[in-house]
Amino acid sequence: MAKAATFVIMAVVWVILSGMLDPFHLTLGVICCGLVAHFSHGLLFWGGDAKSWLRGFVRWILYIPSLFWEIILANIHVICVVVHPRMLEIIDPQVIRFRTVLKRPISKVTLAQSITLTPGTITVDIRDDEFTVHALDRTVAEGCPGAMEERIRKALEADR
Amino acid sequence: MINIVTAVLIATGILVLAFGVIGILRLPDFYTRMHAAGKTDSLGAVLVAVGFALYNAQSLAFLDLLVSVKILFIAVFIFVASPTATHAIMQTAIALGVEPWRKKEEGK
Numbered sequence: 698m699a700k701a702a703t704f705v706i707m708a709v710v711w712v713i714l715s716g717m718l719d720p721f722h723l724t725l726g727v728i729c730c731g732l733v734a735h736f737s738h739g740l741l742f743w744g745g746d747a748k749s750w751l752r753g754f755v756r757w758i759l760y761i762p763s764l765f766w767e768i769i770l771a772n773i774h775v776i777c778v779v780v781h782p783r784m785l786e787i788i789d790p791q792v793i794r795f796r797t798v799l800k801r802p803i804s805k806v807t808l809a810q811s812i813t814l815t816p817g818t819i820t821v822d823i824r825d826d827e828f829t830v831h832a833l834d835r836t837v838a839e840g841c842p843g844a845m846e847e848r849i850r851k852a853l854e855a856d857r
Numbered sequence: 858m859i860n861i862v863t864a865v866l867i868a869t870g871i872l873v874l875a876f877g878v879i880g881i882l883r884l885p886d887f888y889t890r891m892h893a894a895g896k897t898d899s900l901g902a903v904l905v906a907v908g909f910a911l912y913n914a915q916s917l918a919f920l921d922l923l924v925s926v927k928i929l930f931i932a933v934f935i936f937v938a939s940p941t942a943t944h945a946i947m948q949t950a951i952a953l954g955v956e957p958w959r960k961k962e963e964g965k
Binding site: 713716771772775778779780784785788789790810813814817820821822 | 889
């Protein structure tokens with residue numbers, strides 16, 4: 698099951714990337730996709746049954762638009778700071794540490810990426826469940842990790 | 858019509874990247890510069906890439922659509938790779954002991 702799904706996904710990507718639909722290239726694609734799907738289907742479908750995997754995947758896709766909106770806000774924030782005439786007075790860099798409730802590596806990574814892409818904060822380091830974050834000023838440092846951690850927990854860890 | 862949309866997308870992307878450059882030049886230390894660089898380059902590059910993809914897809918020919926999908930793949934990879942690279946550079950800087958710039962506080 699996992700092998701078949703991996704094969705289909707890889708075959709679609711192959712056709713998109715090659716753009717050639719003659720028998721020779723399609724045969725090459727089928728052979729390559731079959732080999733890779735046979736040996737490394739575990740990379741794409743790590744554990745669990747297909748249903749919970751699909752549910753997690755859909756939630757992850759739904760998480761993307763809110764992340765994109767946060768990124769636009771973050772860019773506006775950074776641009777405002779950068780073009781501010783008295784920039785050195787409004788920034789106040791902080792290094793903060795906090796502990797997360799997230800357990801799975803994938804949700805920790807997602808949280809780290811999300812923090813990096815939200816206004817004024819960059820994840821520096823993750824050790825076990827301790828995050829180190831560099832923040833551009835004091836107010837955003839206090840607002841971290843905020844509602845995002847809860848959203849990621851709902852999206853990726855709800856059925857655990 | 859689609860020309861206007863692509864022009865707006867690409868121009869906005871270039872503008873965002875330009876502000877990123879201004880940020881790298883103006884901010885006081887390494888870490889704050891990474892804020893400007895890491896954030897603007899993901900949004901700017903993705904806007905430019907989406908603009909290219911739209912412009913390329915307007916003929917609606919099969920091969921052009923495939924090329925557009927490839928450009929969108931590039932956008933997705935930038936989106937994933939850029940924060941990761943920012944993160945890696947920051948971690949290295951901390952490990953090498955680069956001191957963060959701090960505002961002078963009263964009483965210190």
